[in-house]
Amino acid sequence: MALKISPAELLRAIPSVQELLQSPRWQEYSIHPRLLKTIIQEEVENFRQRIVLRRPARSLRPGDVEGILLDQIQQKLEALTTPRLQPVVNATGIILHTNLGRAPLSAAAQEAILTIAGRYCNLEIELYSGKRGERNQHIESLLHLLTGAEAGLIVNNNAAAVLLVLNTLCRRKEVPVSRGELVEIGGAFRMPDVMKMSGARMVEVGTTNKTHLRDYREAISERTGAILKVHPSNYRILGFTAQATVSELVDLAHQHEIPLVYDMGSGAIEDLGQWEAPHEPVPREMIKMGVDILTFSGDKLPGGPQAGVIVGKKAYIQRIKKNPLTRALRCDKLTYAALEATLRLYVNPAQLPKTLPVVEMLTRSVAELDSMGKEIIRQVGSSAAFKMELTEAESQMGSGTLPLESIPSRALTVRSASRSPHKLAEMLRKHSPPIIGYVKDDLLWLNLRSVLPDESAHIVSALREIAGKKIGKN
Ligand SMILES: *Cc1c(COP(=O)(O)O)cnc(C)c1O
Numbered sequence: 001m002a003l004k005i006s007p008a009e010l011l012r013a014i015p016s017v018q019e020l021l022q023s024p025r026w027q028e029y030s031i032h033p034r035l036l037k038t039i040i041q042e043e044v045e046n047f048r049q050r051i052v053l054r055r056p057a058r059s060l061r062p063g064d065v066e067g068i069l070l071d072q073i074q075q076k077l078e079a080l081t082t083p084r085l086q087p088v089v090n091a092t093g094i095i096l097h098t099n100l101g102r103a104p105l106s107a108a109a110q111e112a113i114l115t116i117a118g119r120y121c122n123l124e125i126e127l128y129s130g131k132r133g134e135r136n137q138h139i140e141s142l143l144h145l146l147t148g149a150e151a152g153l154i155v156n157n158n159a160a161a162v163l164l165v166l167n168t169l170c171r172r173k174e175v176p177v178s179r180g181e182l183v184e185i186g187g188a189f190r191m192p193d194v195m196k197m198s199g200a201r202m203v204e205v206g207t208t209n210k211t212h213l214r215d216y217r218e219a220i221s222e223r224t225g226a227i228l229k230v231h232p233s234n235y236r237i238l239g240f241t242a243q244a245t246v247s248e249l250v251d252l253a254h255q256h257e258i259p260l261v262y263d264m265g266s267g268a269i270e271d272l273g274q275w276e277a278p279h280e281p282v283p284r285e286m287i288k289m290g291v292d293i294l295t296f297s298g299d300k301l302p303g304g305p306q307a308g309v310i311v312g313k314k315a316y317i318q319r320i321k322k323n324p325l326t327r328a329l330r331c332d333k334l335t336y337a338a339l340e341a342t343l344r345l346y347v348n349p350a351q352l353p354k355t356l357p358v359v360e361m362l363t364r365s366v367a368e369l370d371s372m373g374k375e376i377i378r379q380v381g382s383s384a385a386f387k388m389e390l391t392e393a394e395s396q397m398g399s400g401t402l403p404l405e406s407i408p409s410r411a412l413t414v415r416s417a418s419r420s421p422h423k424l425a426e427m428l429r430k431h432s433p434p435i436i437g438y439v440k441d442d443l444l445w446l447n448l449r450s451v452l453p454d455e456s457a458h459i460v461s462a463l464r465e466i467a468g469k470k471i472g473k474n
Helices: 007-012 017-021 024-028 033-052 062-081 107-117 137-147 158-170 191-198 213-219 246-255 283-288 314-322 324-328 333-345 349-355 357-363 366-380 421-429 453-466
Strands: 151-155 174-178 201-205 227-230 260-265 293-297 308-312 387-395 407-415 438-440 443-447
Touching (some): 007 033, 007 062, 017 033, 017 062, 033 062, 107 333, 137 308, 137 333, 151 158, 151 314, 151 333, 158 174, 158 260, 158 324, 174 191, 174 213, 213 246, 227 246, 283 293, 283 308, 308 314, 333 349, 349 357, 366 387, 366 453, 387 443, 407 421, 421 438, 421 443
Parallel strands (some): 260 293
Antiparallel strands (some): 151 308, 293 308, 407 443, 438 443
């Protein structure tokens, strides 16, 4: 029978903070004594609370208390000295996964970041004149070349871009927007809320499924600041539907001498159709149709860093650049470096399947995924711990891009007699680097379309670990 140990006895066994500070265990950590003391105090307090609330392990004896506390403090120190933000293997099949950081950057963009990160750079200086420069100059000519727009700038993200455009051009003015386009994007981006924050007054026009040109026309008055069109990124309205076309809206806006602002969301700088992917609106085509201002994300289809790209007519862009809010939403040098390098890849679009990870993953053939899967299965070898199969699967672009289109893919499905698929998923998340799969039909799925070519070795080692095998030899 277990001895009944009173909480008071356990509390008495807790060493003082001073005693704990003296432990030789802390010598290997380079941490200021004051911060070490804070950590120890907090861990002692947590421990005390658990005893008071009678939540320690039942078998806890006074003699164990010090050792357990020291271990807990050490775990805290370990956590402090290892980076929390770390690479993970994306086996969800969702190429632009917002929770996993959206677009993995190209080699060119990574190099651009590294080149300037630890040095000074010409972010805001004109090297030929020595005068103060403007940070957007570094990307404006590329944006012009690729989209045909007269001018452009970038801000923190596309949500910021929409906010800034509406605040500059439509504050205290009315903005007609279709009831079918009042988008909510994940993470609390709701078009009506953003419009309100910008100071623009939203005028809903049309109905959810149909908005005709005349609905917009009837909503326009001398109070109107712009017409807003929003790409329904993450949903589609199907069936009995109608939407005024972009060129009709351009004509209508220009008849009233107001701009047409188009929030494109993803913004496929190159038409995906050339790689047999479904069509997303292309900025260049929209500018050609006469759209005055376009906004889109840098880290969705463009495959670059987080940024909100604003391009359009010079007169409007100049007003936007002068808005004090622009200063609050500006990007840092690392973003300019990465976006510039990413945009430069589009100068030679035929090479994008090789140079840009997002396009590489999108265009990878199912045959390639098949051989990747087969190779993983071969290297893991047979195991008593689980059964693995190569299965047909579907992939998605993600981040509200091409929401209805699924891309054919292949997945490894893992089934274990002794462990639930959720347990397997958890074990893979705890691997280093973590591997993020999903559970479906009572199986664990590792979808290969979003796994980068050099990451299959991590999947092999994680599965071998679960199988209880040594890593390394086949
Ligand atoms: C994704 C998206 C946004 C938000 O863009 P972020 O870059 O994530 O801030 C805004 N509007 C539309 C239509 C979108 O698809």
